[in-house]
Amino acid sequence: MANYTLNINGVQQEIDVDPSTPMLWVLRDHIKLVGTKYGCGIAQCGACTIHLGDDAVRSCQLTVSSVGEKPITTIEGLSENGDHPVQKAWLEEDVYQCGYCQAGQIMNASAFLKSNSNPTEAEIETAMNGNICRCGTYTRIKKAIMRAATSENA
Amino acid sequence: MTLVKTTYNRRSFLKGSTLAGGGMILGFSWLASCKPTPEQIKSMPKEWFDINGFLKIADNGMVTIMSPNPEIGQNVKTAMPMIIAEELDVDWDDVTVEQAALNTDIFTRQLAGGSQSIRQGWESLRMAGATARHMLIAAAAEAWQVPADEITTNEGILSHEASNKSANYGEMASAAGAMAVPEEVALKEVKDFKIIGTDRKNVDGLDIITGKPLFGLDIDEEGMLIAMIVHPPAFGMKYKSMDTESVKAMPGIKDVFPIEVYPEGVEKQWSDGGGIAELVAVVGASTWQCMQAKKALKVQWEEASKPESSSDHDAALTKLLNTxxxxxxxxxxxxxxxxxxxxxxxxxxxxxxxxAHNTMEPMNFFAHVTSEKAMLKGPVQTPEFLEKTLVSVLDMPLEKIDIMMTRMGGGFGRRLYGHFGVEAAVISKQMQAPIKLVYSREDDMTQGTxxxxxxxxxxxxxxxxxxxxxxxxxxxxxxxxxxxxxxxxxxxxxxxxxxxxxxxxxxxxxxxxxxxxxxxxxxxxxxxxxxxxxxxxxxxxxxxxxxxxxxxxxxxxxxxxxxxxxxxxxxxxxxxxxxxxxxxxxxxxxxxxxxxxxxxxxxxxxxxxxxxxxxxxxxxxxxxxxxxxxxxxxxxxxxxxxxxxxxxxxxxxxxxxxxxxxxxxxxxxxxxxxxxxxxxxxxxxxxxxxxxxxxxxxxxxxxxxxxxxxxxxxxxxxxxxxxxxxxxxxx
The missing domain is CATH 3.30.365.10 (Aldehyde oxidase/xanthine dehydrogenase, molybdopterin binding domain)
Structure with missing residues (x-):
């Protein structure tokens, strides 16, 4: 066990866990932020996507000991009231079915749009290919990302 | 006009009201999840009145509708309340939806399966809404001393044109709860539908996109431990023995033990499906610690029936087609x-x-079993059948078992088979503690079913x-x-x-x-x-x-x-x-x-x-x-x-x-x-x-x-x- 001070959603969090613990479980079991989801544990599904600095990362592969001072943003911290342009677009398109993968989809999409604010359909498909939606809401996810991109550029 | 008999659910309606004490003040969770705006505070309800098991109405006219069936992403949590709201004749914006717990006294077929929720719920949902509307009209008729059939409703407002009287549903809700349940009620004509047939967004949308704890895997209760299972590595194998000493000493691990999920003589339901009779449970303080212990644990398995390969299945199916x-x-x-x-x-x-079904949310369930009662909560498409199995497995009367459904991270039929709920209960009973059972993706994909x-x-x-x-x-x-x-x-x-x-x-x-x-x-x-x-x-x-x-x-x-x-x-x-x-x-x-x-x-x-x-x-x-x-x-x-x-x-x-x-x-x-x-x-x-x-x-x-x-x-x-x-x- 070891002590870590983490910057999560702008708040300093003190935790005492094994250094090998993935951020996914630090967030879910210790910080009690459960918006970040467990799907596969091997970086194949994207349900656990968070932001480390500006980058979308798979929190199931990010050990707590490797975070350092970089700020972490989770779905709970993406916006104050669910009004990030990507979240708003998700609401507009009524994207979700079961909803389980959507936090990961939104975190990946919001990081992607930060790096490419005017993407083509093909670029969206490539960027989002690591996030599985078992319900098959892919066409709505793509529409929502295009909507968010348009609204941000407006 | 379509008239439907209310007899089917009359006893339930009455019982529902009696249980709640009719017109009693109920707690509410409306808007609890986000900070209310000043206008919302102004319109915040002070009291809620139970009309029947399906819905309650607040003094200010807000309506809470219970969604009876499990939500697996098929969006019945929006659609079923829409049907009730249609017949109740309220403004959809005034409606808040809550997931109902398993309650066979009030609801019928609380099951997600066969694409049947809307088809089989259609009549009872309409009846629930129409009956409540009828009782609101009856309450207004009594208050205003006018004939009930002269009172009209429109989006939550009761009106009597001749006497120029009107009131919102909230004002009549308390009295309506005490009105007699009618023998039969009139249903709307299809052409008069205002809510059914219109686009309505998912009622859980905001909670989903902000990462609120909606799913079984998100459950966190006071004193809760995490439990995981180890099941046989191959079909045809069963548990033999294991050495637990070193694993029990690992950080955070509370216990490691074999569990008999379905002991000899237990009365199983169809919903227990391919639930494995004997498993190994690993219980600890956190999921990651349990996962590490699972990896370190050495379990001996033995053959119970002949192991099969895909080539065997292919050959056997071909042979059958040649008979x-x-x-x-x-x-x-x-x-x-x-x-x-x-x-x-x-x-x-x-x-x-x-x-494999591969729901994105792996199988999981929360259970807190004591000698007095069993409290279970989690994602299951068949709560009624899970409860029946628990009666036999826990040797506990039905009334002492409570099951609450959470939103499910996918179903696709997988959660028709609630063996994981039984496993959670058995582990909780052994630990004498509240536990959340969590399947790893690998446990989930290789379990069968x-x-x-x-x-x-x-x-x-x-x-x-x-x-x-x-x-x-x-x-x-x-x-x-x-x-x-x-x-x-x-x-x-x-x-x-x-x-x-x-x-x-x-x-x-x-x-x-x-x-x-x-x-x-x-x-x-x-x-x-x-x-x-x-x-x-x-x-x-x-x-x-x-x-x-x-x-x-x-x-x-x-x-x-x-x-x-x-x-x-x-x-x-x-x-x-x-x-x-x-x-x-x-x-x-x-x-x-x-x-x-x-x-x-x-x-x-x-x-x-x-x-x-x-x-x-x-x-x-x-x-x-x-x-x-x-x-x-x-x-x-x-x-x-x-x-x-x-x-x-x-x-x-x-x-x-x-x-x-x-x-x-x-x-x-x-x-x-x-x-x-x-x-x-x-x-x-x-x-x-x-x-x-x-x-x-x-x-x-x-x-x-x-x-x-x-x-x-x-x-x-x-x-x-x-x-x-x-x-x-x-x-």
Missing amino acids: TAAAPARQDGDVKKAFKNAAQVIERTYSAPFL YRPAYKITYKAGLDKEGNLIAWHVKGAGANDDLVFENRFPAGTVDNFLAEKYTLESNVTTGAWRAPRSNFIAGAEQSFIDEVAEAAGKDPIDFRLELFDRAINNPVGDPEKNDYDPKRYAGVLELVKEKSGWTNGGKARGVSAYYCHNSYVAQVLDLEMEGNTPRVQKVWCAVDCGIVVNPLSAKNQIEGGIIDGIGHATYSEMTFENGKPIQENFDTYQLIRQQQAPKEIESFFVDNGIDPTGLGEPSLPPIIGALANAMYKSTGKRYYNQPFISEKQVLG
Whole structure:
């Protein structure tokens, strides 16, 4: 066990866990932020996507000991009231079915749009290919990302 | 005007009111999840009044509607309350929805399965809303001393024109709760619907996109421990022994022990499905610590039955298809003679592998079992049956067991089998502590309860004019006999023979979205395409000719034919029109299928990108009667189409000596964004018929449309799923 001070959603969090613990479980079991989801544990599904600095990362592969001072943003911290342009677009398109993968989809999409604010359909498909939606809401996810991109550029 | 008797639920309604004490003040969670704005504070309700088990109304006219059925992503949590709100006649903006707990005194069929929630809930939901409206009117009539039939309602407002009196529902709610439940109530005419048939967004949308704890895996209770299981590594194996010393000493680990989930003599329900009788439980302070302990734990297993490999399943299914049934499932005319006289005979065999459900949220359940009571909470499609099993396993009376459903991270049939709820209860009882059972992805994917592996052979005979004169279908599946003998094309062809066989397998199987249909439709609709081509006919015209026969001069007892040929033909004609159907050069396929009481026809355009199909567009025509919420109905259709394309193209579970080869998403391929169709357009037949299923029907036929379009592009027919596999690439 070891002590870590983490910057999560702008708040300093003190935790005492094994250094090998993935951020996914630090967030879910210790910080009690459960918006970040467990799907596969091997970086194949994207349900656990968070932001480390500006980058979308798979929190199931990010050990707590490797975070350092970089700020972490989770779905709970993406916006104050669910009004990030990507979240708003998700609401507009009524994207979700079961909803389980959507936090990961939104975190990946919001990081992607930060790096490419005017993407083509093909670029969206490539960027989002690591996030599985078992319900098959892919066409709505793509529409929502295009909507968010348009609204941000407006 | 439609009048319905309320008797069916009268006792329940009364009991519901009595339980709540009628007009008592109830706690509320309305807007608890976000900071209210000043206007919202002004309109915050002070008191809630229970009208019946389905709904309560606040003093300010706000309405809380309980959604009775489990929510697995099929969006009944929005649709079912919409039906109640319609008959109650309120403004949808004034409605808050809550998930109801299991309560068999008030609700009937709290089950998510068979695409039946809306169809089977339709009448009772309308009745619940209409009855409450009736009681509000009765309360106003008494308060105003005017005849009840002179009082009208409009979006939560009661009015009496003659006396110029009006009140909102909130003002009458307290008195309404004490009114007598009417013997019968009038329901709205379809043409008067204001909420049903309109686009309404998912009631959990904001909670989903902000990461609120909605799912079973998100449960966190005071003093809760995490539990995980270790199950046998292969089908045919069972628990023997283990050494727990070193693992128990690992950080955070509280205990490691074998559990008997289903001891001898326990009364199981169908919903216990492929639940494994004996497992190993690892209990600890956190999920990661349990995962580490699981990895370190050495368990000895022993053989319980002969281990099976995928090659064994394939050979055994083929063997079954080469036998002849003593008693066919259905026989019309004389197929033997007809095949002899046929100008052309076509015979093809189709196959599909086992599939895992792979809900994105792995199996999990919370349980707190004490000597006094059992409190369970989690994602399950069949809470009523889970409760029954718990009565036997825990040896506890039904009244002492409470089950609450959480939103589910996918169902697809997997959570019909609530053995994980039983496991959680058994572990909690042993630990004498609240526990949350969590399956790893690997535990989930290798547990079993799979879509069965299937094989089917179709044989068709055509006369010189290209008319279908004989049809012979022989199907077999693992633990499932596959064939629906009275579905299309039964009734459309004079000489018809259906045979079905079951392969007994120790690989456990269960219902997987659109059971049987998820394979049959693809096979049958591909075969029809090949037969139509042999007949020199357009594939849509060929099908329509068959439906004409079933409409005008059906073969056999028309009562026995399990479909309505007019509605079947109707969706084909609609998709033909909407897609601008031509059977020309395009890589385009068509398919139509009936299941879960609904009719679907699809046209699909694709381009092959190397070896892989990329669907450019799908046109989908659906007849599911009245569409409650078109916005989410289309979402279901799109999801079913993508689900069908994905699994038929890419997915399989295979076995080597009983051991599942695929354990996680690195080896089990699910469809991803780059492989999804670029566009899907859905159309509904508007016929005012009571609603039927929609969670499943769009999946089965798309596999046929895909295979037929791939044939157009590659010149190759696709008989074996997954269409794109390593096997296929290597030829």
